[in-house]
Amino acid sequence: MKKEEVSGKKEEASAKKEEPWVRTRHRVVRFLFWWIVWLLCWFKYGIRPERFRGTDGPYLILFNHETPLDQFFVALSFRDPVYFLATEDIFSTGWVAKLLKWAVAPIPIKKTTTDLNALRTMVKVSKEGGTIAIAPEGNRTYSGKTEHMLPTISHFAKLLNMPVILYRIEGGYGVEPRWSTAVRRGPMRAYVSELIPAEEVKELSKEALFERIERGLYVNEANSDASYRSRKKAEYLERAAYVCPFCGFSVFESHGDETECLSCHRKIRYREDKRLEGVGFDFPFEYFNDWYEYQKDFVNRLDVTRLTDDALFTDRARVSEVIVYERKERLFDNAEIRLYGDRMEVLSEGAEPWVLPFREVSSAAVLGRNKLNVYHDGKVFQFKGDRRFNAIKYVNLFFRYKNIQKGDENGEFLGL
Secondary structure (H helix, E strand, O other): OOHHHHHHHHHHHHHHHOOOOOOHHHHHHHHHHHHHHHHHHHHHHOOOOOOOOOOOOOOEEEEOOOOOOHHHHHHHOOOOOEEEEEEOOHHHOOHHHHHHHHHOOOEEEOOOOOOHHHHHHHHHHHHOOOEEEEOOOOOOOOOOEOOOOOOHHHHHHHHHOOOEEEEEEEOHHHHOOOOOOOOOEOOOEEEEEEEEOHHHHHHOOHHHHHHHHHHHHOOEOOOOOOOOEOOOOOOOHHHOOOEEOOOEEOOEEEEOOEEEEOOOOOEEEEOOOOEEEEOOOOOOOOEHHHHHHHHHHHHHOOOHHHOOOOOOEEEEEEEEEEEOOOEEEEEEEEEEEEEOOOEEEEEOOOOOOEEEEHHHEEEEEEEOOOEEEEEEOOEEEEEEOOOOOOOHHHHHHHHHHHHHHOOOOOOOOOOO
16 A cells, blocks of 8 residues: 555544534534423423523533433533433444434443543543533432442543533432333422532542532432322332342332232332332331342342352343444344353353353443343443343342452442
């Protein structure tokens, strides 16, 4: 190849890298679709996100994560386009991903990792005058309380050197819990709660800034703060519950406002005020968060490295490999998935059994309501079961195994 051709290709590649992220068309798209998005939020949730009356950005917006439409609430509250961080799963959906990149240009980030490419893109967007939005939890709440936040969010904030806006969403867990597909009718609010000027962000230590962010975004809806009406209040609670206080590890099945342990056949009712009650017996937990915390404590008391002989759970799921930022390639349509204390096994008719030892898995994560991503040997494998599939148990047991292997047997963090 001639030197001139090589030089030309390098210049072309360099030019592509320097293309702006912030585009005029993003402002046009926002203007054209603003009322459609507003009506969607109003009809689905009965919410009117409050407009931010401050000066124009750019800002770094940090918001707590409660519903699938949280990004829309944030976007509706600001005059300018907002550039959201989005996981690799969204960017691996073919033409949908291409349309999203063209229309709103979300910033791709690899879930469960500190993604330096995402950080570089955020710096680029900030220098171009774009407003960036991040949910520091990285996960929607399953329990009604704000989930674990990574302290690195304060490092990002200081590096970007932008004013920080804390945006609170309240009532979202009551209206649509992450484990549910039924929307309830009840009060909800989305609004800017605090603005931290860039000068103050710079002056604060990383620890002090993180404490302020964590405190400002913390929402606890694991209580009876309001009534949320639905005929399907308990449906798909089994996506989050897998430990029975009477039986230990178990499988649940829900219908209407009740969920049943399939081991002891006790039924638990989920009420409009979010309280739980046993049907004909005393249930030990008043709210689902109490049950959720008990479940985590149950797992954290186990030495899962010894639970290797018999499968703790067996599910069926569609298995795909996620070709990051491109597509998903289906591997098995209806595989049997077995969960042990130290591994996962995948069995499909006509194929050799496939083992994913936890010692070789770098991470695991729940996406959406109940999809499971497993990160192994530089690849991403996605498991999508039926509507009742519980992905949390895989993540919890994996992180418990990793904590023990690291010598941190008292570690409490189980991946969410």
